Amino acid sequence: MRPPLTVTAVPPLLPDGDEAREWAERELTDPAYRIAEPTPLDRAARAVVDFFTDLFSTPLDGGLGPTVALVAAIVAVLLIGAAFAVWGMPRRRPRAPAAPTILFGEREDRSAEDLRRAADERARAGDFDAAVVLRFRALARACLERGVVDLPPGATVHAFARAASASFPASREGLDRVADDFDDVRYLRKPGSAEAYRRVGEVDDEIRRATPRTAAVVPA
Incomplete structure (x- = not known):
């Protein structure tokens, strides 16, 4: 009598270190990742928000808080205006082409x-x-x-x-x-x-x- 057949488990296909890095690099070259990257204007807006968050969360001595905040606000407005002038409006989703x-x-x-x-x-x-x-x-x-x-x-x-x-x-x-x-x-x-x-x-x-x-x- 033949011995019963056994099924040998197939080990999972796990890449080694070099293969994993190569797969990750290939994935990141997909155009979808480049489209999702923030524009320079997006980065500038994020920097302004972070700046004000840090500014108003840090206590200032000598009653300088309001003055510094006002100066910072003026500088931020000027920077935002310059960013719009250089890079234009924030990126929008392209409109679908009109139906024939x-x-x-x-x-x-x-x-x-x-x-x-x-x-x-x-x-x-x-x-x-x-x-x-x-x-x-x-x-x-x-x-x-x-x-x-x-x-x-x-x-x-x-x-x-x-x-x-x-x-x-x-x-x-x-x-x-x-x-x-x-x-x-x-x-x-x-x-x-x-x-x-x-x-x-x-x-x-x-x-x-x-x-x-x-x-x-x-x-x-």
Whole structure:
């Protein structure tokens, strides 16, 4: 009869001194540790707090306590101001990138200024179909950036024009007209023209200078 099988315990994998140091150095090179390190401004603020803690916890003879505290406070304010001037505001958590926006059936991530520049480039090249579409998208994007309208993915250009008109009633007629220009180009009813591009540019500039009356939600 065979003897029963026995399971030999496996000793834990413990590093020796050199391996432990190497593991620690490798771990500390992780970018997460560098991100968590305090900035120079963080260190300066900590030093100021420690200074005042030590100052007010140490008794002074001869009635010099208030005078020394006042001088120290002035010096601390000057140091803090210098730190802000050199290193800027304390570090904040980076903001998450904005979600992409669907503008009239197509994904569009560019800002209003980027769209205006792209429209001008196409107009100079004589491509007024693209120029009209891009400038109208710039107009809609600008209203989104200002929080004037909320544009759901299924919104049409005329629904946008009506909602924007609630915020900019003086531009109601122009918004309706350039919405027609956009649809003419997109649905091949009419080709784009320099005149249509001029109209949408004028409405965009007019709204950019105006103060909105209220915010509106565009119906999908």
